[in-house]
Amino acid sequence: MTKTILQLTTALALVTMAGAAQAADCKITVGLVMELTGPAGEYGQAGAKSVEMAFRDINGAGGVRGCDLVTDTRDSQSQGNIAVDAATQLVQVKKVPVIIGGIISSVSIPILTSVTAPAKIVQVSPASSSPTLTALGRDGKTNGIFFRTITSDALQGVAAAKYAIDKGFKKLSIIHVNNDFGVNMVAEFSRAYKALGGTIVSDTPYNEKQSSYASEVTAAMAGEPDGLYLVSTPVDGATVARTWISQGGVQKFLLNDGMNSPDFIESVGADYLREAYGTSSGTSPTASTEYFTKNYKEFSGIEPTNPAADRSYDAGAIVGLAIAIAGSEDPAKIKDAMYKAVDPAGTPIFAGKE
Known part of the structure; x- marks a missing residue:
């Protein structure tokens, strides 16, 4: 699991400043488009649970500016065209500021090119590793809104x-x-x-x-x-x-x-x-990886070794922290805050209660 970083030491206060009783008074909805069924269903089920766990942990610390993070989860069925329809509804009807997903590149790419990049909505994939995504960014076709928590x-x-x-x-x-x-x-x-x-x-x-x-x-x-x-x-x-x-x-x-x-x-x-x-992308042991390994199966019923599991927790945690740093549900501000949330010059923030 990658280490989540905050550039500003005050950013953690933005996440935890509100009490648990206040956190239920409002909600911030993040769209999830995951492969819950189809050939990649095993990955998507794990990914969705990981994001939910990350949001649970942030909400347990008081939420984001007194609001709970919640998900609106849609099944891509491991198909790009269905994923585009789901993402379109989340962006145009539900007005979500962020979409986490897909898991596989053949789902993430059409979401990016057809929905999130044109609408300038932040998209974070936990597991889409295709070099095509690198090329799209290099060629200026993503509007800078695409992020992933896995290597190419x-x-x-x-x-x-x-x-x-x-x-x-x-x-x-x-x-x-x-x-x-x-x-x-x-x-x-x-x-x-x-x-x-x-x-x-x-x-x-x-x-x-x-x-x-x-x-x-x-x-x-x-x-x-x-x-x-x-x-x-x-x-x-x-x-x-x-x-x-x-x-x-x-x-x-x-x-x-x-x-x-x-x-x-x-x-x-x-x-x-x-x-x-x-072969698999490696992880460096941290307090976050230890916490995730010990607690994920109890929360999800899924083994923490699932290829999409830890990276999806990272995606959820980084998105939550970015929304806190942005202080807004404005996608443009969240996009800028994503870079701050993973800035190596910032203060390390690890998963868990400590």
């Missing part, structure tokens, strides 16, 4: 390539989800992997939510690879992995961060994943 796949792809070589994967087949996330992750990986001397035997995209991936697996198995690099989500990824195993594919896997899922392991079978390796 440009970093994860390079790390995965080195890890693959270190683990003895000299020849790999790749199967990846055919969306912005999957395409960009594989592009970054392939560039680095080849530079390190690795050989890609095959690169096979797949479309989400299919009942069978037999043809994709058959294509990927040609060329006797040392293993399979599977860039996927837990539900579809389990279907691909089971098919790979049943067709006699070598039981050696390299997996992306989103595959770090108990559901994936249970669906495939731990015995078949003894030589499965993965």
